[in-house]
Structure formats: C-alpha cells, structure tokens
Amino acid sequence: MKNNIKVQRAIFNLTQAELAEKIGVSRQTINAIEAGKYVPSTVLALKIAKLFEKPVNDIFELEATD
Amino acid sequence: MKNNIKVQRAIFNLTQAELAEKIGVSRQTINAIEAGKYVPSTVLALKIAKLFEKPVNDIFELEATD
DNA sequence: ACAAAATGTAAAGTTTGCTTGTCTTTTTGG
DNA sequence: CCAAAAAGACAAGCAAACTTTACATTTTGT
Numbered sequence: 678m679k680n681n682i683k684v685q686r687a688i689f690n691l692t693q694a695e696l697a698e699k700i701g702v703s704r705q706t707i708n709a710i711e712a713g714k715y716v717p718s719t720v721l722a723l724k725i726a727k728l729f730e731k732p733v734n735d736i737f738e739l740e741a742t743d
Numbered sequence: 744m745k746n747n748i749k750v751q752r753a754i755f756n757l758t759q760a761e762l763a764e765k766i767g768v769s770r771q772t773i774n775a776i777e778a779g780k781y782v783p784s785t786v787l788a789l790k791i792a793k794l795f796e797k798p799v800n801d802i803f804e805l806e807a808t809d
Numbered sequence: 810a811c812a813a814a815a816t817g818t819a820a821a822g823t824t825t826g827c828t829t830g831t832c833t834t835t836t837t838g839g
Numbered sequence: 840c841c842a843a844a845a846a847g848a849c850a851a852g853c854a855a856a857c858t859t860t861a862c863a864t865t866t867t868g869t
Contacts, residue, residue, distance in 0.1 A: 678785060692845060702827070705829085712847080712848095716786050718827090719783050719803050720744050721826095722799070723804075723809070733789075733800055734792070737785050739790065743786050743789070743790070758814080758815060759815075760816095768857070768858090771817090772857055774817065775818095781855065784856070
C-alpha cells in the first residue's frame with residue numbers, strides 16, 4: 678500500500694511532528710507510515726484524510742502486492 | 744469507529760466466510776470487525792471498499808471516541 | 810420440526826502497529 | 840557558513856490485529 682501523505686503535508690505546510698500532534702500519534706509513526714514501513718489502522722487513515730479534507734482513497738492506494 | 748460491512752454484505756449477498764475468503768482473511772476477522780471488536784488495517788479497509796465498489800469513507804466512519 | 814448453514818464467542822499464539830527514547834543525517838534560513 | 844529545525848533510523852517494549860482451533864447459538868430452507 679502506498680500513500681501521498683508527504684505531498685498532503687507539503688500542501689498544508691505541516692511538519693511530520695505537527696501532523697503527528699494533530700492526529701494524536703508520535704512523530705515516528707508518521708515517519709514510518711510515509712516511509713512505507715507499516716500500514717496504519719483505518720482510524721488513523723480516516724483521521725489523516727479528514728485533516729487533509731480528502732477521501733481516504735485519495736491518500737491511500739492498494740498495490741499489486743497487497 | 745463504525746462500519747456498515749454487514750449492510751454491504753447483504754447487498755452483495757455474501758456470507759462472512761465468503762467475504763473473508765475474497766479478501767484473504769479469516770472468517771473470525773470479518774466477524775470481529777463487524778462486531779466492532781477491532782479496527783482493521785487500512786489495507787483491509789481498501790480491499791473491502793474495493794470489493795463493495797464504494798469509497799472507504801462510505802463504509803468506515805470515525806466516531807467521537809476515536 | 811429438522812438439518813444444514815451462518816453467525817457468535819473464546820483461548821492461545823504470532824505478527825504488526827505504535828510508543829518512548831536516543832542518535833544521526835539532511836534541509837532550511839539568516 | 841552555521842545553527843536550528845526537520846527528517847530518518849534503530850531498538851526495546853506494549854497493545855492491538857489477525858490466525859487457528861473448537862464449540863455454542865441462531866437463522867434459514869424444506
């Protein structure tokens with residue numbers, strides 16, 4: 678699964694730490710998700726999407742390997 | 744977080760076991776997700792949404808407690 | 810009513826998300 | 840160029856997702 682959180686952050690001009698704080702997770706969690714190190718829970722995905730005012734499907738996308 | 748997987752299953756006339764098999768998880772996992780016992784990963788949410796031909800946001804919804 | 814199918818539930822074990830803490834590397838701005 | 844901010848990385852530990860197995864309850868169809 679891939680995501681474009683980094684791009685959304687750029688649009689909203691947020692650091693990883695700021696995004697993390699807004700959605701209530703640690704900075705390392707955002708970093709790891711952006712790096713594709715792990716897949717977030719659906720609650721996290723919904724929160725991120727909500728913050729960026731976009732559907733979940735616009736931010737997270739399945740890959741062939743999923 | 745709540746979801747309407749049960750309704751979508753009814754629309755597509757699928758049992759929990761059939762849905763589970765189609766998206767590659769155990770039947771108990773579907774049962775537990777429907778029962779709100781736990782929150783699925785975003786990959787699972789995307790797969791379920793894809794199968795039901797709906798955006799993730801139409802199936803999964805944040806609650807005040809999330 | 811009966812049998813079969815579907816759903817619910819529960820325990821034990823593995824895997825993965827997420828935390829805190831710490832340190833290094835890269836990017837940004839004066 | 841230099842300092843500060845941001846991002847990247849890694850490890851240990853806890854919590855939650857997910858598995859398998861097994862059994863009980865409810866629903867469905869004839």
